[in-house]
Amino acid sequence: MEQSTALTAARLATLVAGFDRSPAYVGLADALRELIGDGRIGYGTRLPSERDLTEALGVSRTTVTRAYAVLRDSSYAQARQGAGTFTRLPGGRTRALDRALWPSDVGNGVIDLVCAAATAPPGIAAVYAEAAADLPAHLGGHGYFPAGMPDLQAAIAATYDARGLPTAPEQILVTPGALAATAVVGSALAGPRDRVLMESPTYPNAVQALRAGGGRLTTIALDPHGWDLDAVTATVARHRPRLVHVMPDFHNPTGLVMSEPDRERYADLLARHGAVAVVDEAHHLLPLDDEVAGTPFASLARDAVCVGSASKCIWGGLRLGWIRAPHALVDRLTRARVGLDLGVPVLEQLVLTRLLTGDLEAVLRGQRARLREQRDALAGALAEHLPDWEFRPPTGGMALWCHLPVAGATALSTEAERHGVLLAPGPSFAPEGGLDRYVRLPYAIAAPQLVEAVRRIADAWTVVTSGRAGRRPAVPGSDPVLVA
Secondary structure (H helix, E strand, O other): OOOOOEOOHHHHHHHOOOOOOOOHHHHHHHHHHHHHHOOOOOOOOEOOOHHHHHHHHOOOHHHHHHHHHHHHHOOOEEEEOOOEEEEOOOOOHHHHOOHHHOOOOOOOOOEEEOOOOOOOOOOHHHHHHHHHHHHHHHOOOOOOOOOOOHHHHHHHHHHHHHOOOOOOHHHEEEEOOHHHHHHHHHHHHOOOOOEEEEEEOOOHHHHHHHOOOOOEEEEEEOEOOEOOHHHHHHHHHHHOOOEEEEOOOOOOOOOOOOOHHHHHHHHHHHHHOOOEEEEEOOOOOOEOOOOOOOOOHHHHOOOOEEEEEOOOOOOOOOOOEEEEOOHHHHHHHHHHHHHHOOOOOHHHHHHHHHHHHOOHHHHHHHHHHHHHHHHHHHHHHHHHHOOOOEOOOOOEOOEEEEEOOOOOHHHHHHHHHHOOEEEEEHHHHOOOOOOOOEEEEEOOOOHHHHHHHHHHHHHHHHHHHOOOOOOOOOOOOOOOOOOO
16 A cells, blocks of 8 residues: 655645736646646645645635646546545656666667766777687686776776876775765765765765665755855755765766865865765766866865766776775775675676776767767757757766756656657756756767757647646657656
8 A cells, every 4th residue: 555645735835835826726736736746745645635725725615626637637646536636747656766767778769868878989899809808817716806806996096196186006996886886885984873965956876875874865955057165064064964975077967067166165164074075976087178177076075985987988888886985994895895795797897997008088089079969969959949948068978957947847758758758857866856947968879869859859848838748649659658
């Protein structure tokens, strides 16, 4: 039996205060859809009775009755005989979950803009073949390397040396991806009584990973134009978090880059309050314009733990990440690591070692050139087909963070499926709800597909803003796809 929470009429009246009353039932329905869509009213919540809400709002019973009917017709609510009206989302419970958690293998002409991951660069197959030729030399051993193969540890450490952050090989722990690295950090450093501070929006998969040890989540809003360090200072002082998750380089999903003064101020703030920075650097190797790389955050925050990834900058199928930790934390992190697994496949480690000790820059140049072309194609298509959508062209990373003229990202993601496009709406990136006026659009697929995707999204947006969403059949030849 599904467990539901109940929302009082007084609380709901506060949430919808100031709704448009011309006509009132439409304004009330729109306000409720936004609250449900952005997560402020949770999935499966029992709404107040029509009588109670009528009294709390000071409107006619007909207004509430018609508003609830609109919610039901647009799949934002469901009536249960004898039990009341309960919130839903178009597309079902999966809409209440993080769409970005589930990369999918789609077909039937469906374009996937949920997963921000590029295809493999040219030449990667040859590197795998060379690594496979090296494999026999390692078959006589047990194959377990909880901290990583020594050659790979040294190669990763050398990348930090090159950035001006001296690193010894023993400070590196190789993991099966950046998420696994983040989970190791959360398990080792944040217990059930510790606060974990994360930005909103943020990469959603990292939220659960960083809470692996049971840490309690606290969020700080990330301004669309940058980090509000006054707000961060107040939040850190009030909650005293043990861990603070930071993405200073090509933040996912916003694409923001932290300025040098802000890096220094942020690092000093964390040091004064005894908080450990967990620095997510999954995208830092993907600058697309002529931008000087920022100072590594860990150079300023000496206790910081860095998380890196080969999957974003090289290929998602190369499931390797790593932790770069201060010497004092290596033992704790290693113990936590062994509690999760005993190492990653030897072949993949040989592949990454070859890439890091070979001409990695040539591989990255090709990736950056492709992403740059695709970013520009996506931006151009949005300017043509959705000119009232706002975004700041990122100087790196893999996605545009688009601000919609009105709330409706959740409804758009549902309607876009009917047009053959999978989207991750803003609430997917909001750990504690909100952001239904935002959509993340990755530019990790070919430019012609991106242009076609925007054309379909524009058609879907027209349906959503006209109030017809959820009432149209799927486009011919394209099956609706739900990402589980």
